[in-house]
Amino acid sequence: MQQSILGSREAFGLLVVRYSRSVRAVCLARIGRRSDLDDLVQEAFLRAYQGLSRLEDVSRFGAYLHRIAHNLSVDCLRRPGLEAVAMEDVDLASPGEPTKALDVREERLEKLRRQVGRLPLALREAVLLFYFEQKSLGAIGALLGITEAAVNQRLHRARVQLRQILGEQEAS
Amino acid sequence: MSLDRDLRDALQPLAGDPVADAMAVLAKLPPLPPASPDGPVPPQVPRLRERRPRAPTGEGAPRPFWWWLVGAAALGLACGVALTIALGGNAAPTPSGPAKEDVPTPVAPDVKKPQPMPDEQLDLMLMAFGDLSVDEPGKGRQALKAGPYTVLPGTLFETGESLAGIYIYQNDLRVRLDRATAAIVEPELVTLVRGRMWWSNHARPAAIAVRTDFGDVQADAASVVLERREGSLWVACLEGELAVVPGAGSKLRLDAGQQVELRRAGPVTEVQEIPFAGSVTSWMTRMILLQQDDTELRYRIAEMRDAFLAGTHRDAAEQELRRLGSVIVPAMFALCDPLGADPELRRRTMALLADVADYSSVDKLLTLLEDGDAETRVQMFRALRRITGEAVGDEVMWREGTPEVRGAAVRDWRARFR
Numbered sequence: 213m214q215q216s217i218l219g220s221r222e223a224f225g226l227l228v229v230r231y232s233r234s235v236r237a238v239c240l241a242r243i244g245r246r247s248d249l250d251d252l253v254q255e256a257f258l259r260a261y262q263g264l265s266r267l268e269d270v271s272r273f274g275a276y277l278h279r280i281a282h283n284l285s286v287d288c289l290r291r292p293g294l295e296a297v298a299m300e301d302v303d304l305a306s307p308g309e310p311t312k313a314l315d316v317r318e319e320r321l322e323k324l325r326r327q328v329g330r331l332p333l334a335l336r337e338a339v340l341l342f343y344f345e346q347k348s349l350g351a352i353g354a355l356l357g358i359t360e361a362a363v364n365q366r367l368h369r370a371r372v373q374l375r376q377i378l379g380e381q382e383a384s
Numbered sequence: 385m386s387l388d389r390d391l392r393d394a395l396q397p398l399a400g401d402p403v404a405d406a407m408a409v410l411a412k413l414p415p416l417p418p419a420s421p422d423g424p425v426p427p428q429v430p431r432l433r434e435r436r437p438r439a440p441t442g443e444g445a446p447r448p449f450w451w452w453l454v455g456a457a458a459l460g461l462a463c464g465v466a467l468t469i470a471l472g473g474n475a476a477p478t479p480s481g482p483a484k485e486d487v488p489t490p491v492a493p494d495v496k497k498p499q500p501m502p503d504e505q506l507d508l509m510l511m512a513f514g515d516l517s518v519d520e521p522g523k524g525r526q527a528l529k530a531g532p533y534t535v536l537p538g539t540l541f542e543t544g545e546s547l548a549g550i551y552i553y554q555n556d557l558r559v560r561l562d563r564a565t566a567a568i569v570e571p572e573l574v575t576l577v578r579g580r581m582w583w584s585n586h587a588r589p590a591a592i593a594v595r596t597d598f599g600d601v602q603a604d605a606a607s608v609v610l611e612r613r614e615g616s617l618w619v620a621c622l623e624g625e626l627a628v629v630p631g632a633g634s635k636l637r638l639d640a641g642q643q644v645e646l647r648r649a650g651p652v653t654e655v656q657e658i659p660f661a662g663s664v665t666s667w668m669t670r671m672i673l674l675q676q677d678d679t680e681l682r683y684r685i686a687e688m689r690d691a692f693l694a695g696t697h698r699d700a701a702e703q704e705l706r707r708l709g710s711v712i713v714p715a716m717f718a719l720c721d722p723l724g725a726d727p728e729l730r731r732r733t734m735a736l737l738a739d740v741a742d743y744s745s746v747d748k749l750l751t752l753l754e755d756g757d758a759e760t761r762v763q764m765f766r767a768l769r770r771i772t773g774e775a776v777g778d779e780v781m782w783r784e785g786t787p788e789v790r791g792a793a794v795r796d797w798r799a800r801f802r
Contacts, residue, residue: 223531223532224409224410224413225406225407225409225410225674226406226511226512226513226530226531226532226674227530227531228402228405228406228409228410229402229403229405229406229513229514229530229674230402230529230530230531232400232402232405232406233399233400233402236398236399236400236405237399240398245398250400250405250408253400253405254405254408254409254412257405257409258409258412258413261409261413304395304398320390321390321393321394322394324390324391324394324395325394325395325398328391328394328395339391339395340395340398343391343392343395343396344395344396344398344399371387374387374391375387378387
């Protein structure tokens with residue numbers, strides 16, 4: 213990290229590799245699977261790079277970067293001319309191809325993506341961070357500014373909700 | 385059914401490709417200023433958006449009352465601290481409390497943090513391009529995240545889903561490990577346990593050997609790719625010359641551009657020519673891009689461009705050029721005029737250029753909008769629309785419009801970017 217503070221592009225590239233998934237999780241949780249998601253993720257890194265010289269404690273780079281990603285996502289939703297997206301219902305499902313026959317498992321995964329997108333933001337964010345990065349609960353807690361127990365609780369609530377919805381749908 | 389497993393399978397496709405993200409971000413970064421002899425230079429990046437001043441900042445603007453109030457409080461605090469120190473009191477450290485947004489800490493105690501580059505010339509410098517595992521002598525197994533590290537000679541690297549680059553200052557040896565590779569690296573001996581690796585000591589000759597259970601490969605100055613396959617070891621010499629010493633059988637000599645396979649059952653295959661070296665090293669393309677080594681990148685682009693033009697391995701070369709992405713645009717753009725004599729090749733080149741171009745290539749694309757070939761103009765129009773999200777005119781206009789109409793549209797588009 214010190215290397216990229218000193219201006220090494222190579223080292224910054226590695227920071228992108230390291231944090232790309234969690235930044236994407238933060239953006240995805242807020243704006244959903246939109247066409248400008250990639251742009252948003254990249255812009256978060258560009259802004260982080262721009263502010264590196266002002267970052268006093270380099271060990272806080274991760275938190276700093278995720279704050280940028282969070283703010284950009286919120287700005288993105290407020291942008292005029294774009295269709296407003298409800299925070300509590302983002303689109304994580306792939307674009308529908310109604311004519312294409314999906315196998316049972318693929319159908320279940322698609323259903324899961326849709327239901328994760330309908331989880332409350334706090335739960336959705338925890339789920340994405342956990343399943344994208346396989347991060348420890350402590351690491352996710354540090355990123356979200358909550359305790360490990362709270363992360364665990366969010367994941368538990370998310371799983372309960374998903375089980376209920378999927379169970380009901382499958383039963384019906 | 386396991387919900388955990390299903391969630392992982394359902395959400396992983398959304399996680400994106402970190403290396404592709406890194407390439408896109410690096411392409412958008414401005415070039416770094418030249419190194420200053422006085423020390424490191426902070427990154428110079430144009431501000432994306434100017435911050436609006438929150439209060440009057442002009443020299444003659446009157447200071448508001450709260451400004452004087454804060455100043456007085458700060459002065460009082462400073463005096464208090466100075467007095468405490470002067471009286472010799474050991475001021476208790478101010479409890480800062482837990483930071484609200486701590487950095488994500490490593491997932492387990494055995495995770496190692498990236499270290500600055502070493503003074504120790506014997507150490508190995510590792511560039512991890514993703515999560516990988518190392519077993520370091522005396523320190524044991526550690527999980528590493530992407531980043532630069534120093535590790536001890538004799539470390540076992542297991543790359544898993546990641547790529548890894550290793551450099552040894554002592555003898556200028558460069559080693560690259562592909563995904564799913566395991567190797568023990570020492571300055572003069574690499575033991576390839578499984579997977580695929582490249583090594584080069586071509587720039588600074590020194591005796592290097594790679595050991596496998598099929599035999600040894602030795603070279604004083606060469607660039608080599610080795611791959612452990614099912615029941616065999618494949619060796620390809622890209623530069624220089626090397627000696628292959630099979631476990632059973634006589635020693636072989638390979639020159640640049642030659643390959644051989646040592647088989648567990650049966651004799652060593654005959655030495656053959658490598659049809660196209662670009663395909664042999666295509667797995668390293670992402671490392672070359674991420675390492676931003678201008679010399680190697682330029683050489684790689686030139687090599688692939690020449691192969692593309694020569695035509696013998698045009699399809700393979702085009703595949704490699706596509707893998708390199710938008711960095712090839714200047715080199716391919718320079719071919720526009722020389723290719724005039726071969727319309728089909730020119731058209732293929734333009735299609736390639738339009739496909740890989742990104743925001744950094746907009747200027748070149750705008751120039752090609754004025755091309756004499758209608759198909760080229762339409763391709764550039766589509767590329768610009770994809771990159772910028774804007775469109776000036778439509779495909780019919782770019783295909784059939786008069787030079788005057790098209791010229792005005794190009795000027796309009798240029799003005800938007802200015």
